[in-house]
Amino acid sequence: xxxxxxxxxxxxxxxxxxxxxxxxxxxxxxxxxxxxxxxxxxxxxxxxxxxxxxxxxxxxxxxxxxxxxxxxx
Numbered sequence: 001x002x003x004x005x006x007x008x009x010x011x012x013x014x015x016x017x018x019x020x021x022x023x024x025x026x027x028x029x030x031x032x033x034x035x036x037x038x039x040x041x042x043x044x045x046x047x048x049x050x051x052x053x054x055x056x057x058x059x060x061x062x063x064x065x066x067x068x069x070x071x072x073x
Contacts, residue, residue: 010073011065017051019068026071036063 011019023032024047033041038060040053054061 010069014068016054016061016064017047019064020047020050020054022072023064023068032067035067036060038063
């Protein structure tokens with residue numbers, strides 16, 4: 001049953017790193033920081049520091065995932 005549920009999940013198989021790289025490629029850090037207002041996107045952003053923050057901060061990860069879905073789906 002879990003596999004069937006995942007089949008309808010557009011994020012299934014996409015890592016947080018993949019999602020963030022796609023958003024940075026599409027928007028750039030500056031615009032991404034305006035769309036998702038979190039400090040790690042606005043103050044000397046790096047992929048590593050942003051991923052570390054997003055992995056431990058559920059609400060921020062959800063905002064990034066929502067932006068990804070709204071942008072690419």
